[in-house]
Amino acid sequence: MDGKKLEFKGEEALRELERLTTNARELQEAILRDIISRNKETEYLRKYMMGAEDISEFKSMVPIVTYEHVQPYIERISNGEDSSIISGHPIVEMLRSSGTTRGKPRLMPSIAEDLVRRTYMYNLLMPIMSKYMPGLDKGKVMHLLFIKAETILPSGMPARSVLTSYYKSDHFRCREPDPFNNLTSPNEVILCPDSRQSMYCQLLSGLIHRHSVLRLGAVFASALLRSITFLEQNWRELANDIRLGQLNPSITDQACRSAMSHMLVSPNLTIADEIESICNNACWRGILVYLWPKVKCIEAVLTGTMAQYIPMLEFYSGGGIPLVCTMYASSESYFGVNLNPLCHPNDVSYTLLPNMAYLEFIELDNGLRCGDEEEVQKEKVVGLADVKVGKYYEIVVTTFAGLYRYRVGDVLQVTGFYNNAPQFKFICRRNVILSIDLDKTNEEDLHKSITVAKEILEKQNYLLTEYTSYADSSSVPGHYVLFWEIKLMSEKLESGKAQSLVHPELIESCCIAIEESLDYVYRRCRTNDRSVGPLEIRLLECGTFEALMDLLISQGSSINQYKTPRCVEPGPALDLLNSKVMGSFFSPKDPAWNAGL
Structure with a gap:
């Protein structure tokens, strides 16, 4: 399973897809044998297998683990120890996951061959898309792609x-010309480290080529919506650049200026007038198809927590063109593709490919809540080809780079099979209750941050009696909302009057304290990426949470087992909470963010 054998394109890629999915069980066993053979002499595997290469011994002796178990090995390599402690091939970089441990992002080991595997997955997407939408090679692609800050670890490798x-990588920067992936934006603009300048130039590039764009999108739906908001704020400047044939002086990155000079070769009054006429409309419903009239689809991750953005993208697209989710991937491994790209995002199932990594699945109780903190009891682990339709599973991955039986944390449901490869619907991340962009806040972290704020309240003689939360994506960027019911600890004043007497500065200080207590990824999204807006606290009338309990019990919850939900979704519960709001307060400043983490 040499990664160099994965460089397939076009019809050849589709034929390889058929072969892989037909022989899923055999290929998974071959992948695992290959991983064990390459890595049997590592410190990690020798600890459990003593140099053995037997698959059954791997499954019986190597434990299923979480990040806390592998973190010490990764930290040793990050600090300069040889990567042979977990991998038989040199680890060339650490991939920074959106998950966190103890407030810091998780680091996932990666070898050079991993880039070949990711490229194979990307090369497979357009042959699949072209089966459903012919002619995608007759125009351009406006994909808004951004890089994020990286750090150099003590070992010298990047994170x-x-x-x-x-x-x-050279796989992207030095890629061969491809009529199916003819990007509107030059590489220099995509690789600009200043996200504002990159976004400005990428939107400008897309507008210059507005009559040639057939596909529009971003990796995550949240990033695409941020770009639309940026366009709302800057369309006049963008149109003016096109009108004058000159780049706005606010763009100071020299690589961007040089690349854009080849596009802005002369004034273009026609396109500038068209953009101004379209963007001057008071309502931006359908703005994407007005600005890019030939666009056939919008591509972005719209499953999992990103599903909250489907209504907004349907609004901006006018609801007349498909929203396409193409693939399922993570920092640990790339997993699978959507073989039915024109289905609605709510119905997406991903076909998991057996050549990316060795995959196992922990069967879960169908009633397991996505935010459940409890460990799965009597874990039943099955292979890729042995999952059952309708069942829920947590995915476990073993990679060539040194992750062994690692719990990714994603909960999936089997929806069917393509040949002999299972198809999964992404359900959620285990334990995550709040997420806007790459941030993932679980119930424990939320509780810890609110505990800090409770101490601030209590010093001022206030008591937080109950709370819940909501990820508000009705505006861009979205933000966390906390619903609080508080009362004065003094018996001289009725608790229902507490909200009307509270000083705004007190609740704002609580907002600040909570944001400072949330993890690294949240603070980075707030302060550096600007992909999450300021946290909001909404104070509620006294008795609101009793009314919430009555509502949920009337809908079928057990009065004996009732617990206040720590996160609510759009629906009657959210409507009730919002009807009882007495005051709303936002965090007045950005939380601290250490780029060196």
Whole structure:
């Protein structure tokens, strides 16, 4: 299973897909044998297998683990020890995951061959898309792609996001011309480290080529919506650049200026007038198809927590063109593709490919809540080809780079099979209750941050009696909302009057304290990426949470087992909470963010 054998394109890629999915069980066993053979002499595997190569011994002796178990090995390599402690091939970089441990992002080991595997997955997407939408090679692609800040570890290797790794690699920068992926934006603009300047130039590039764009999108739906908001704020400047044939002086990155000079070769009054006429409309419903009239689809991750953005993208697209989710991937491994790209995002199932990594699945109780903190009891682990339709599973991955039986944390449901490869619907991340962009806040972290704020309240003689939360994506960027019911600890004043007497500065200080207590990824999204807006606290009338309990019990919850939900979704519960709001307060400043983490 040499990664160099994965360089397939076009019809050849589709034929390879058929072969892989037909022989899923055999290929998975071959992948695992290959991983064990390459890595049997590592410190990690020798600890459990003593140099053995038997698959059954691997499954019986090597434990299923979480990040806390592998973190010490990764830290040793990050600090300069040889990567042979977990991998038989040199680890060339650490991929920074969106998950966190103890407030810091998780680091996932990566070897050079991993880039070949990711490239194979990307090369498979357009042959699949072209089966459903012919003619995608007759125009341009406006994909808004961004890199994120990276750090150099004490070992000298970089720590960066998996997408930044790919965009900076020769697989992307030196790719051969491809009529199916003819990007509107030059590489220099995509690789600009200043996200504002990059976004400005990418939107400008897309507008210059507005009559040639057939596909529009971003990796995550949240990033695409941020770009639309940026366009709302800057369309006049963008149109003026096109009208004058000159780049706005606010763009100071020299690589961007040089690349854009080849596009802005002369004034174009026609396109500038068209943009101004379209963007001057008071309502931006359908703005994407007005600005890019030939666009056939919008591509972005719209499953999992990103599903909250489907209504907004349907609004901006006018609801007349498909929203396409193409693939399922993570920092640990790339997993699978959507073989039915024109289905609605709510119905997406991903076909998991057996050549990316060795995959196992922990069967879960169908009633398991996505935010459940409890460990799965009597874990039943099955292979890729042995999952059952309708069942829920947590995915476990073993990679060539040194992750062994690692719990990714994603909960999936089997929806069917393509040949002999299972198809999964992404359900959620285990334990995550709040997420806007790459941030993932679980119930424990939320509780810890609110505990800090409770101490601030109590010093001022206030008591937080109950709370819940909501990820508000009705505006861009979205933000966390906390619903609080508080009362004065003094018996001289009725608790229902507490909200009307509270000083705004007190609740704002609580907002600040909570944001400062949330993890690294949240603070980075707030302060550096600007992909999450200021946290909001909404104070509620006294008795609101009793009314919430009555509502949920009337809908079928057990009065004996009732617990206040720590996160609510759009629906009657949210409507009730919002009807009882007495005051709303936002965090007045950005939380601290240490780029060196």
